Amino acid sequence: MNPPGLDDLLTCLRFPSVSTDPAHRSDVRACAEWLLGRVRGMGLTGELHETPGHPVLLAKNKHIAGRRTVLLYAHYDVQPAEPLNEWKSPAFEPVIRDGRIFCRGATDNKGQLMAHVQGLAETLAKHADVPVNLILLFEGEEEIGSPNLKPFLEKHREELKCDVVAISDTGMVAPGVGTFTYGLRGIACLEARVHGPAIDLHSGIFGGAVANPVTSIARLTATLHDAGGRVAIAGFYDGVRPVAGWEREAWAGLGDGDAEMLDLTGSPALFGEPGYTERERRWARPTAEVNGIGGGYQGEGSKTVIGREAFVKLSFRLVPDQDPVRVLKLAEAHLRENLPQGVRLEVKPGHTGMPYLMDPHSALGTAAQRALKKVFGGKIALIREGGSIPIVQAFKDVLGVDTLLLGLALPDCQAHAPNENFPVENFAAGVRLNQALLAELA
């Protein structure tokens, strides 16, 4: 039997709200408008706020002096669905198989967003109010680094004043284990493009005369790490805080991470910075990842060509106290210094987001832990996560508040990948978590 609110989630999932792709601009807006209708229908007041990019949905109950104010953040935009041919069912047509909802955005973030919406809808239907002053803030640009949300927070600073932010956009360490994430990695993105000949050249006629941009981009990319997996950019590790002793112990207690990672990823082996466990490497150590490389002939068979240009898309995952903007400068300097002969380099810095850490043993942190215990039973995990939610740092900077990250994604929900999915039972747990959390914070 489907839990209440599931049909609404399926409707929400059908909007292909891919924020990075201009072709989906109107789909992103349509999703926002549908959500606005949904929360208004529950009895909240709200509206869409325009930004230079996609709209922000802001909604509230009637605020009453003396109650705690809780800002609930989520995002309604999704990652691109490519490669489409690897989906077992169409990326934007949700289907339920084996108790899981398969669709782009199912887990990141619409499943979790709609769990909160359903939790609120039930509370409002029963009590005509929720026990706190509520602010809903749903944005449509999380997957492109939330470029317009910080200015939005600054502009609406008074209206958004709150005691704490809550977000469900992180993971659970295992099914049924309530998980409190108190740290996130930051991010800094960069695209490098190498230009050579003015046109594609016949590699027989011209091969040997000029530098090949595809060879050059590979040589340049290969300078980013040493053979052991450490990032080789000078100054990259400056300011990185060591992993705390209690964290090393707590994370080691979560079970055999290596076996779990091998199983989850299907990789032939684990690999990464020496001297750290895989959890430490993902949660508390910075990385340089190559998200895409391309140049020359991409089709079937062979084409004997020297491509005129080639690109590499990089992202750096950062930890306290690295500064993303400084990292981009170091990376650009490294690329310029290591550029092979005979080609020209173009560097496009991309979006950045600060790393984040809060104290899980603070008053608000312990309230969150109580809510998790109520929903999931006694077992609670305290972790950091490897992903980035740049907005968490923005809440800290602009509104001066911490963020409670109470995520519902399982490690095999395949966020950002083909066949993304979300268990129906996690949706139901999310509905209860919304109710327990607001009760504990009240």
Next chain:
Amino acid sequence: MNPPGLDDLLTCLRFPSVSTDPAHRSDVRACAEWLLGRVRGMGLTGELHETPGHPVLLAKNKHIAGRRTVLLYAHYDVQPAEPLNEWKSPAFEPVIRDGRIFCRGATDNKGQLMAHVQGLAETLAKHADVPVNLILLFEGEEEIGSPNLKPFLEKHREELKCDVVAISDTGMVAPGVGTFTYGLRGIACLEARVHGPAIDLHSGIFGGAVANPVTSIARLTATLHDAGGRVAIAGFYDGVRPVAGWEREAWAGLGDGDAEMLDLTGSPALFGEPGYTERERRWARPTAEVNGIGGGYQGEGSKTVIGREAFVKLSFRLVPDQDPVRVLKLAEAHLRENLPQGVRLEVKPGHTGMPYLMDPHSALGTAAQRALKKVFGGKIALIREGGSIPIVQAFKDVLGVDTLLLGLALPDCQAHAPNENFPVENFAAGVRLNQALLAELA
């Protein structure tokens, strides 16, 4: 005023006879059938011969004992037209601008093929015969390495017995300079694919845990050369014949090659193996070229993903006395030895072709030089070329004859690249060259 035969060339160009692409299989055949009709219409007898791939066109005049037998080879297949958005006019709709025909295949090889066809048509119309025993052999698989032509030659060895082969599929050093190419580089192709996780992974959540296949392919590709541009595969240069003294002198006399290359390619600088001029590097030294690389996100903007696999397409240009099959073995061994940790390697060897050298001062060579002088005036250049025509070595091996390479392509005809073109005057010169060559060989 358009020269006679130009309309026929335009018709021939409209067939998108891309041999590497299964989607164009019927277009390749349609082109062959049209050509058969054309040469039968001139009074030759001929037919299409099936192969496991695309058909071979074979046609003859009536052979008379005591005359020299000349086999005229050309290919009617073309390279893929991608990237399509860089063409100023559609790739398979020929247009004439500034005295040049723009179309995929205009120079490589349909313009030169049809010049010979027109030369023969005129001679046959005037004299009802040509002065030699003629064999026309037009194939449809040159751009994929002629996998079926050598078996075809072996099967039809008696029927194809001849004194010499003539081919126009090479270049002229400059407009108006008749050019005799007495050497070609060989080729060996290989695709390497690196496999990592079973699915694309979120680079935040998983970054640091596993090897990234895109990083790995870049690191692996970077091991192919040293920083100076020499190929770093052990044994690669074994057996390479030094450039002869007379060649160094003759090629230096062709003018400032560096300036010409910079102008033709539009590259920021020249780059290649130290110790050789750019002509020596292109004509008499082997190379390893990266024809394509790809992996991870290829679209606009950023996607924070660890791609599950990545590929690189390589081709080696080879000179006497390198053995292409041995080079592929050395390359595969090199890739396996240098594979970064944590990924799995798949190597697909591709097509190969032997390098070729003949003596330009032999009796047949001097006949070819006389024909060039008749068409172009006194200036003749003796060169090698960097491209590969594997079939030239096959003619030597199976039929025991040398090949006269009398090309009509200019350096800026952009063979294999967008906006490929062929000067109308070179087409007209090709018609005269066909007539002069058969007269000199008679």
